[in-house]
Amino acid sequence: MSCGIRNEIVENDFSEAGNNSRLSRAVRVTKLAVFVNVSLTIFKFAAGVLGGSAAMVADAVHSLSDLLTDFAVILGFQAAEKPEDSTHNYGHGKIETLAAVFVGLMLFAVGFEIFLSGLQKVLSVAGGAELSAPGWIAFAAAVISIFSKEGMYRYTIKCARDLGSNALAANAWHQRSDAFSSVGTALGTGGAILLGGSWAVLDPLAAVVLSFFIFKVAGEIFYKNINELLEASLDPETCCKIEGLIRSTDGVVDCHKLKTRKIGNVVAADVHIEVDCKLNIVEAHDISTRVEKRLRKACGNNGYFSIHVEPFPDSVHGMFHQGTDQ
Structure with missing residues (x-):
């Protein structure tokens, strides 16, 4: 049995990866994104200025x-992978979540900038101003951006799922939001070029429409990760799976007071288990150890699990809730 943690942004399977390999892989994929973004930013700014496209300039800012x-x-990632110390007994995993919150806030800011810039131009056209149609270089830049940023999204989101990283997943969606922005830019610039005249307003109008897609993604990323910083529990389905795993452990009569949360990419859980009151302390401890091992196997060896053992007064020796350790 495994406890799959549902996540709107990424499905975490908590597969084991060493801290060093996890960090190196995350840094490797992000450095590739840096190279792609530097190249695209320069190219799109140049294309936006030379092609006279407001949407492309906004795309470059994105x-x-x-x-x-x-x-x-x-x-x-570098901060989150630091080991536990005397002042951070549960490690530094929350820093990774904080980075994801920052990505969400940046997306909000980008969306607002794109919305405001496009809206100003649309209103100016409504007031009688004329916009010149953008050049083909702006359209070409948009098409190149779509394919390169969608490719970066797919590569980054795969790594995020492999590593169970919300920060990488948030950054992947930031990459895809740039692809979405470029789709709108391509439609807007292409329509403005082909139709000309008053249809040139399609260019800034596309920027306004796409800003709402960016707001949506930013809201999902921000809400999920700020919730984790506020110690939100794991989703009900996962908590039920964890309870089922505990109750099916040999020697456990029942369990209660399950509390769960996430610390970066790892799971933390506190639970009270009930065992036969006739057992001695060693036997009760062995049952607790079995529960912990099963939780680590299902949720990851780096998790934090606190198991409190209580006697079950109504139990009869030998009549345990039997289960098969997995």
């Missing part, structure tokens, strides 16, 4: 913001 989040993720 790519520039990706750079900031890339660096935040790298620093967050």
Whole structure:
């Protein structure tokens, strides 16, 4: 039995990866994103200016913001992978969650900037101003951005799922939001170029529409990770699976007071188990150890599990809730 932790952004399977390999892989994929974002930012700014495209300039700003989040993720991972110390008994995993919150806030800021810039141009057109149609270079830049950022999203989200990282998953969605932005830019610039005249307003209008997609992604990322910082419990389905695993352990009569949370990419759980009151302390401890081993196998060896043993007064020796250790 495994306890799959449901996550709107990424499905964490808590498969084991050494701290060093986890850090090196996360840094490797993020450094690749840095290279792609630097290249795209320069190219899109140039294409936006030369092609006279407001949507492409906004798109370039979005790519520039990706750079900031890339660096935040790298620093967050390096800090989160530090071992436990005397002042941080549960490690530094929350720093990774904090980095994901920062990514969400950056997405909000980017979405607002794109929305405001596009809206100003749309309103100016409504007031009688004329916009010149953008050049084909802006359209070409948008198409290149779509394929490169969608590719980065797929690569990054795969690594996020393998490593069970919310920060990487948030950064992956930041990459995809840039791809979404470029889709709108391509539609807007392409329509403005082909139709011309008053249809040039399609370029900034596309930027306004896509800002709402960015707000949606930012809200999902921010809500989930701020919830973790506030010590939110794991989802009900996962808690039920954990309770089922505990109750099916040989020697456990029942369990209660289960409390769960996440610390970075690891699970923490506190639970009270009830065992036959006729058992001696060694036998009761052995049952507790079996429960802990099964939890670690299902949820990851790096998890934090506190198991409190209580006597079950109504139990009869030998009539335990039998289960098979897995």
